Amino acid sequence: xxxxxxxxxxxxxxxxxxxxxxxxxxxxxxxxxxxxxxxxxxxxxxxxxxxxxxxxxxxxxxxxxxxxxxxxxxxxxxxxxxxxxxxxxxxxxxxxxxxxxxxxxxxxxxxxxxxxxxxxxxxxxxxxxxxxxxxxxxxxxxxxxxxxxxxxxxxxxxxxxxxxxxxxxxxxxxxxxxxxxxxxxxxxxxxxxxxxxxxxxxxxxxxxxxxxxxxxxxxxxxxxxxxxxxxxxxxxxxxxxxxxxxxxxxxxxxxxxxxxxxxxxxxxxxxxxxxxxxxxxxxxxxxxxxxxxxxxxx
Amino acid sequence: xxxxxxxxxxxxxxxxxxxxxxxxxxxxxxxxxxxxxxxxxxxxxxxxxxxxxxxxxxxxxxxxxxxxxxxxxxxxxxxxxxxxxxxxxxxxxxxxxxxxxxxxxxxxxxxxxxxxxxxxxxxxxxxxxxxxxxxxxxxxxxxxxxxxxxxxxxxxxxxxxxxxxxxxxxxxxxxxxxxxxxxxxxxxxxxxxxxxxxxxxxxxxxxxxxxxxxxxxxxxxxxxxxxxxxxxxxxxxxxxxxxxxxxxxxxxxxxxxxxxxxxxxxxxxxxxxxxxxxxxxxxxxxxxxxxxxxxxxxxxxxxxxx
Numbered sequence: 001x002x003x004x005x006x007x008x009x010x011x012x013x014x015x016x017x018x019x020x021x022x023x024x025x026x027x028x029x030x031x032x033x034x035x036x037x038x039x040x041x042x043x044x045x046x047x048x049x050x051x052x053x054x055x056x057x058x059x060x061x062x063x064x065x066x067x068x069x070x071x072x073x074x075x076x077x078x079x080x081x082x083x084x085x086x087x088x089x090x091x092x093x094x095x096x097x098x099x100x101x102x103x104x105x106x107x108x109x110x111x112x113x114x115x116x117x118x119x120x121x122x123x124x125x126x127x128x129x130x131x132x133x134x135x136x137x138x139x140x141x142x143x144x145x146x147x148x149x150x151x152x153x154x155x156x157x158x159x160x161x162x163x164x165x166x167x168x169x170x171x172x173x174x175x176x177x178x179x180x181x182x183x184x185x186x187x188x189x190x191x192x193x194x195x196x197x198x199x200x201x202x203x204x205x206x207x208x209x210x211x212x213x214x215x216x217x218x219x220x221x222x223x224x225x226x227x228x229x230x231x232x233x234x235x236x237x238x239x240x241x242x243x244x245x246x247x248x249x250x251x252x253x254x255x256x257x258x259x260x261x262x263x264x265x266x267x268x269x270x271x272x273x274x275x276x277x278x279x280x281x282x283x284x285x286x287x288x289x290x291x292x293x294x295x296x297x298x
Numbered sequence: 299x300x301x302x303x304x305x306x307x308x309x310x311x312x313x314x315x316x317x318x319x320x321x322x323x324x325x326x327x328x329x330x331x332x333x334x335x336x337x338x339x340x341x342x343x344x345x346x347x348x349x350x351x352x353x354x355x356x357x358x359x360x361x362x363x364x365x366x367x368x369x370x371x372x373x374x375x376x377x378x379x380x381x382x383x384x385x386x387x388x389x390x391x392x393x394x395x396x397x398x399x400x401x402x403x404x405x406x407x408x409x410x411x412x413x414x415x416x417x418x419x420x421x422x423x424x425x426x427x428x429x430x431x432x433x434x435x436x437x438x439x440x441x442x443x444x445x446x447x448x449x450x451x452x453x454x455x456x457x458x459x460x461x462x463x464x465x466x467x468x469x470x471x472x473x474x475x476x477x478x479x480x481x482x483x484x485x486x487x488x489x490x491x492x493x494x495x496x497x498x499x500x501x502x503x504x505x506x507x508x509x510x511x512x513x514x515x516x517x518x519x520x521x522x523x524x525x526x527x528x529x530x531x532x533x534x535x536x537x538x539x540x541x542x543x544x545x546x547x548x549x550x551x552x553x554x555x556x557x558x559x560x561x562x563x564x565x566x567x568x569x570x571x572x573x574x575x576x577x578x579x580x581x582x583x584x585x586x587x588x589x590x591x592x593x594x595x596x597x598x599x600x601x602x603x604x
Contacts, residue, residue: 035399093585099398100344104540105584107533111577118570231410231529238403271414275407279392282400 005141007260013149015256016156020214021229022236022248023159024207030180030243030292031200033099034091037106039208039233040226041113042079046212048121050074051221054128067131071213078213079206087201110226118223125220132217152214156252159207163245176200180243181292235278241288250289254281311450319450323518325551325558326453330511332538332550333457333464334504339544340468341500342480343397346532347405350389350412351382351505353527355512357422358382360430360522371433371452375513382509383502390501394494397483406529416524427523430516449518456514460507461547467503468547476500537576541583543590552591 025039053070086109094105135147167173178186179196187193212225219225240251255274262273269276281289311319331352338345355378362377363369393404417425432445440448467473478486479493487493516522525531534557542553560579564572587593 035402090581097584097588100402101584101588103344103399103402104536105581107536108577108580108584111573111580115571115574115577227530231406234403235407238400242399268418271418272411275411278407279404282396282404283392286396286400 002141002143003264006143007257007264009140009145010263011253011257011260012153013145013256014260015252016153017211017215018232018236018256019156019249019252020152020159020207021211022233022240022252023163023245024204024211025233026237026240026243026245026248027176027207028201028204029237031176032197033183034102034106034201035099035234036201036204037103037230038086038109038113039204040228040230041110041117042082042205042208043212043215043229044117044221044223044226045078045082045113046075046209047216047219047221047225048117048126048212049078049209050213050216051126051128052121054131054216055126058128058130064130064134071131071216072210074213075206075210078209079204080202082209083202083205084198086205087198091201110230114223114226123223125222126216127220128217130217148217155214160245160249167245172199232274235274238288239278239281241291243292244288244290247288247290251281307454311454312447316446319446320518321558321562322555323446323450323453324515325555326450326457327511327515327518328535328538328558329551329554330457330460330514331508332535332542332554333460333547334507334511335535335539336544336547336550337464337468337476337500337507338504339539340473340480341476341497343497343500344402344536345405345504346402346529346536347409348504348508348535349527349529349532350405350409351386351508352512352515352531352535353409353412353416353522353524354382354385355379355509356430356516356522356526357416357512358509359513359516360428361422363431363433364428369431369433371435371449371517374433374517375456375510378513378516379506379510382512383506386502386505387498390498390505394497394501406532409527409529409532413524413527413529416527423523425524427521427525429521430519432520433517446518449514453514453518456510457551460510461551464507465547472496472499537580539590540580541590543587543592545589545592545596549590549592556591 021039021043024042025036028034028036028039050071053074054067057067057070058064090109091102091105094102132146132148135151137144137146138150139145165173167177175186175191175196178189179191179193183193211229236251236255237248238251239255240247240249255277258273258277259270262270285291307322311322331348334351335345335348358378358381359374362374368374368377389408393401393408396404416422422428432442433449434440435448435452468476475486475491475496479496483493512526515526538553538557539550540553541557542549542551544550557576561572561576564575568575583590589596
């Protein structure tokens with residue numbers, strides 16, 4: 001019974017983290033048909049900026065609770081300018097060349113940003129545990145859980161609700177959904193996709209950076225965290241269906257719970273399970289769980 | 299044409315300094331893997347998983363050499379390629395059904411699974427890897443200072459044979475059908491060709507070539523580690539394919555060589571900037587020469603012909 005609770009809670013926490021990481025990626029793909037390998041860089045940049053900012057903040061000790069505002073602040077600070085700059089400055093030049101070219105372009109951007117981060121922050125690790133440790137732990141079924149982790153679940157739910165509301169109840173969101181489902185038709189109906197693309201990429205960047213900023217208090221921020229995250233995010237997004245926010249949530253839940261179960265019951269296959277789940281889902285539903293239906297061209 | 303280029307390479311490697319020969323050696327090993335990638339890319343399939351077979355080949359050479367005691371270079375080459383091809387057949391049965399981004403993701407997942415398995419395996423050295431015993435060839439065991447040149451000559455021959463064979467394959471109906479699949483798969487099915495079987499064959503060919511490349515690199519470097527299976531290695535193969543182009547069998551080898559040179563000198567002169575230089579180079583190439591450096595030749599020839 002205890003193991004079951006542990007699996008459930010660990011799975012939910014990991015799923016929440018995966019969802020926050022994957023949401024930006026799936027949105028960018030859905031709207032722009034770009035598999036953004038640089039999403040890992042946004043994540044890493046968000047983590048670095050948040051860690052540095054919090055380090056600076058706590059060195060000039062002010063009111064600790066306000067430090068939590070640094071997290072979304074760092075995310076927006078990283079995501080908006082970088083997202084807009086990359087989309088308008090670099091990606092725009094390669095539209096119309098096909099999906100795979102864009103994958104390689106974003107991979108090149110990822111490499112450039114990796115070195116940019118090394119140049120700015122060096123190779124030393126950055127820590128900023130205060131936001132994590134300040135919230136303390138809570139006992140559930142006799143096992144201590146960090147309140148920060150449980151708050152992460154709350155943040156994920158909030159993001160999910162915001163995404164649903166944004167995509168279904170606002171005009172801009174409905175335009176986004178229209179572009180996701182059929183770009184040509186949307187253009188025919190008068191949607192100006194240029195600002196839609198720029199805004200979506202910036203939004204995806206902000207979400208990626210937010211994931212990094214939220215994770216920064218839990219990890220040591222070093223070079224290379226971006227690369228690890230990309231593969232996980234891809235697996236989740238492909239499982240759930242590219243372009244679907246509900247898919248990102250479903251994919252994150254399945255992968256998160258599967259991984260938690262495996263970690264508790266059969267730890268040696270932990271690295272397997274994410275990809276095994278993805279392969280299994282793709283075998284049954286070749287486009288992922290909630291993928292928007294595509295039109296086959298003959 | 300292929301033989302002439304490789305002849306030039308042979309002379310450069312043989313006559314030049316040892317470090318240059320080693321650079322070309324690495325480029326040849328990678329070049330085999332990229333040749334395999336070229337076959338797949340001509341069919342419109344971008345694989346992030348050539349590293350899987352590259353690593354398999356290298357580890358096969360290492361394991362057979364260390365634990366079985368068989369260190370004959372030719373045998374290791376054949377066994378490594380065969381192991382990779384067998385793995386390719388099994389993996390291909392699942393993966394060959396997918397296209398585009400799902401194909402790329404599944405191959406990426408496959409290679410990361412191997413990476414995870416190797417990192418967790420203490421016996422095989424985890425992230426450190428292990429050393430590959432120096433090979434001998436049939437009855438002749440080259441002295442330590444002659445081993446490098448021997449392997450270089452072997453690599454040149456192997457890559458030359460592979461390039462020639464691939465040239466014939468790509469000029470054959472099966473090769474041209476690859477391009478047809480890239481254009482419009484459904485119509486190829488209407489023609490009566492089993493696309494699935496064709497893609498599977500191409501996938502196994504790519505796997506075998508990558509495995510052979512892995513064996514060559516393992517023997518030349520004398521060491522294998524799980525990093526060969528990381529998706530970033532496969533990403534580099536993709537870069538080499540993009541850099542060189544996929545129009546001719548020489549193009550991927552050219553791409554491999556250029557990337558190796560760029561990376562080595564970038565690492566030497568700007569150690570904290572080499573990834574940035576690599577990324578920027580790739581952006582420029584994709585922007586200005588989308589068909590790779592080989593397309594320069596086509597442009598020049600077209601201008602010469604008026």
